[in-house]
Amino acid sequence: MSKMKFGRRLYCLIFLIITIILIPISQFYILQVPKEGNEFNKESDSKREEIPIGELKKSPILSGNNEDTYPNKTYLIITTNAIKANSGMLDDFIRYKQASGFRVQVITEDDYGPQVGKLRAINIRNYLCYNYEQDNIQFVLLIGDPDPDIEGEIDSVGDVPMMYCYPRSGIKKANGSATDYFYADLTNDWDIDGDGLFGESNDDYGGADFHAEVPVGRIPVYGNNYGDLDDILCNIIYHHSTNNEPGDWKKNFLLAMAMLNYYNETGNENARTDGLDFPEHICEDVIYPTNEAHRVNILYEREGVNPVPTAAYGYTNPTNKENFINAFNDGFSPGDMGTGFVLWSAHGNDWSAQRWIWDQDDNANGIPEDGEFKWKSLIRNDQVNELDKDTQAFFYLASCSCGYPEVPNNIGYELLKSGVAVSTISSSRTSWCKQGIWNPNIYSFEMTDYLGIGYHYMRNLIQQGICAGWALYDATWKGSELIYNRGNSWMNKMNFNLYGDPHMRYWWSGPPNPPTNPMPSEGANNVDFNATLSIDVSDDNFNDLNVVFYDASDDSLIGYDMDVQSGKTANITWHNLNGSTTYQWYAIVGDGQAITKSPLYSFTTKNQAPLAPINPSPVDDAEIFICDPILSVDVFDDSDEITVLFYDATYGNFLGGEFFVENGGTASTSWEGLEEGKTYNWYALAFDGINTTRSANFTFKI
Structure with a gap:
């Protein structure tokens, strides 16, 4: 071992020992509102089972007829046959992503296999592992029921389930996490010890490394609520396509900080955790350096004994439901356009964010004790509809269980479904923080705490301009994992899932x-059968543009013209059109986030000459036994009315004809007065009123 490596390891060991001595484990706090119920305590001794997987295959890329102009990066949608068949907006979303510069693949159980529950989650990940490099998959959107398959329980399971992992090791419910991270980190074994319990921070350490290969987002679909899915897809498509981008509402931020615990609560001498420190760091490090015009509403807990002082950094109002709703809806004044980003820090459960209040000091001893506390809601899922839906905000919910996937109206999803949010980050289970004063070094050197993830997510999303998926996964994988709190760190990394489009950015320019x-x-008329379609495109911010052309008769893709400079012309060729036919088409122009759709345009192709008459009777070179044969041919044309004329090929004499023959029909005439022992030659002309086509010469002998 080199001296450098030995010195580095010695330093880490000394730092670890000092940290363990100075920071007792009791200082790490969960944000869960307690629920009654028994935990499943039995430790699993089962070995890893052989997992059958569905046949791994590539889903066909939705394509047009211009192979050489396809984008080289893929946006993958993982869903079910039922959702694919019943969603009214999925095709529109696909076209939106095509105009954003992607090939789009949609896969279902036909591709990842029919198995259910845990096996389905494994199959989906196997599909991603097999295809993400060769298909150049850049983003993954899961659309379906996220209900995970929990080891040792007989429970309902979703059709596109989250993976249930055990980051704090062991099979107790308090140790488990429902996560989509399983589909993002694709190059490591999440069950390295082979016991069937995935993502154990001790036994599977060295497997999962949380370095995402692809960012993953999700739109939950519960039951047959395809209408809710369509509303969410519509909000995503048009979020950046409004005329007020980047409106004042994007510059408004709301931070709602609830009390998590008081100093010496129930005599435990733990440090006070009141949310006092986070707003200053996020404002001074992230929000204001991005743009001095940004405005931040900061709510602190002011109710009960020993509240946060009004002198707290940036204080605007007390934390409560009324102030939260008013601040979100009105921004900084009535009539303002609302709020672009919301972060709250509070206790939580699947249906609400909760405040913990020291209501009264009954015995005046200055110690917060049992019986002196009360819960109050900051916001509940049945109050979400009181929030404004005109602009749709980004939310980061720093609470336990607000994204609990088994519950269809969990508040993380309810915000998305209602149209209040266009993107939410919420925890599927218990989330963890460090008690006491917060600063960014906790995340970097002690543990991946829930506020540290939020801090770096906001920095990536708002300051760096990174899309939501990468903003989250970059924020999670970089966090510290010191051994004494690795389980809590892993749990936070797994718990916080993205509901929404992983490709969406916070800022855009309209x-x-x-x-x-x-x-x-x-x-236009007389257009060629290989028609060149073109439009002039421009963007006020001079972004390069992706232009996608569609057949308006069935919305099928014709082709792409990628990276067209603003002020230039986009064009493609529409191949192999029929003659004398009217076609309609349109184009969607995208700048990577926002789109504009053209009107419908129409043109009519030029007349196409009939095909040469075929299928002669008598057949060519036939020997017949009658002297007045019936001659016939089949004719094909884009016209319904074809005139067919028959001629003696030797002398040029007209033999007869037939008018108004339908496309694909048979024309005939008789040739009388022929003699035995002679050979005769003939041909036919097909005339559509403009063009004439001659058949080959045909021969028969009597």
Whole structure:
């Protein structure tokens, strides 16, 4: 071992010992509102079972007829056949992502296999492991019921389940986490000890490394609520395509800090955790350096004994439901456009964020004791509809269980479903923080605490301009994992899941301008069978643009023109069109986040000459035994009315004809007065009123 490596390891060992001595484990705090119920305590001694997987195969990429212009990066949607068949907005979302510069793949149980529960989660991950590099998958969106398959329980399981992991090791409920991280970290074994319990911070350490290969987002679908899914997809599609981007509402931030515990609560001498310190760090390090015009509403706990003082950094109002709703809806004044980003820090459960209040000091001893506390809601899932839905905000919910996936109306999803939020980060289970004064070094050197994840998520999303998926996964994997709190750190990393589009960014500059100057011009005639479609595109912010062309008859993809400079012309070729046919088309122009759809345009192709008549009767080179044969041919054309004329190929004499023959029909005439022992030659002409096509010469002998 080199001296450098030995010195580094010795330093880490000394630091670890000092940290353990100075920071007792009791200082780490959970944000759970207690629930009654028995925990499953039995330790599993089962060995890893052989997992059957569905046939791994690539889903066909939704494609047009211009192979050489396809984007080289893939947006993958993982869902079910039922959702794919019943969603009314999924195809629109696919077109939105195509205009954002992606190939789009949609896979279902036909691709990842029919197994359910834990096996389905494993199969989905196997599909991703097998395909993410060769398909250049950049983002993954899960659409389906996230209910996880919990080891040792007979319970309901979702059709696109989260994976249930055991970051604090052991099979107790308090140690478990429902996570989509399982689908993001694809290069490591999450069950390295092979006991069937995935993501154990002790036994599986050295497996999962939380370095995501692809960022993952999710839109839950519970029951057959396809309408809720369609509303969410619609909000995502049009979030950045409004004329008020980047409106004042994007510059408004709301931080709601509840009391988590008091000093010496019940005589335990633990440090006070009141949310006093986080707002200053996030404002001074992230929000204000990004833009001095940003405005932050900061709510602190002012109720009960020993509240947060009004001199707290940036204090605007007390933390309570009324102030939270008013601040969200009005921003900084009535009539303001609302709020763009919300972070709350509070206790929580699946249906609410909760405040913990020292209501009264009954015996005046200055010690917060049992019987002196009360719970109050900061916001409940049945109060979400009181929040404004005009702009849809980004939310980071620093609470326990607000994204509890088994409960269809968990508040993380309820915010998304209602249209109040366009993106939420919420915890599926108990989340952990360090008691006392908060600062960013806790995340860097002690544990991946829930506020540390929120701090770095906001920095990535708001200051660095990173999309929501990468903003979250970068914020989680970099956090500290010291051995004495590795279980809590791993649990926080797994717990916080993204409900929404992982590709969406917080800031954007509004949609591209409507395209102009379509070619062929509207209503044009005599257009070639390989038609060149073009439009002029522009963007006020001079972004390069992706232009996707569609057949308006069935919304099928014609092709892409990628990275078109603002002010230039986008064009593709629509191949192999039929003659004398009217076509309609449109284009969607995207700048990576926002889109603009063109009007419908139409043109009519030029007349196409009939095909040469075929299938002669008598057949070519036949020998027949009658002297007045019936001649016939089959004719094909884009016209319903074809005139067919028959001629003697030797002397050029007209033999007869037939009018108004339908496309694909048979025309005939008789040739009378022929003689035995002679050979005769003939041909047919097909005339559609404009163009004439001659058949081959046909021969028969009598």
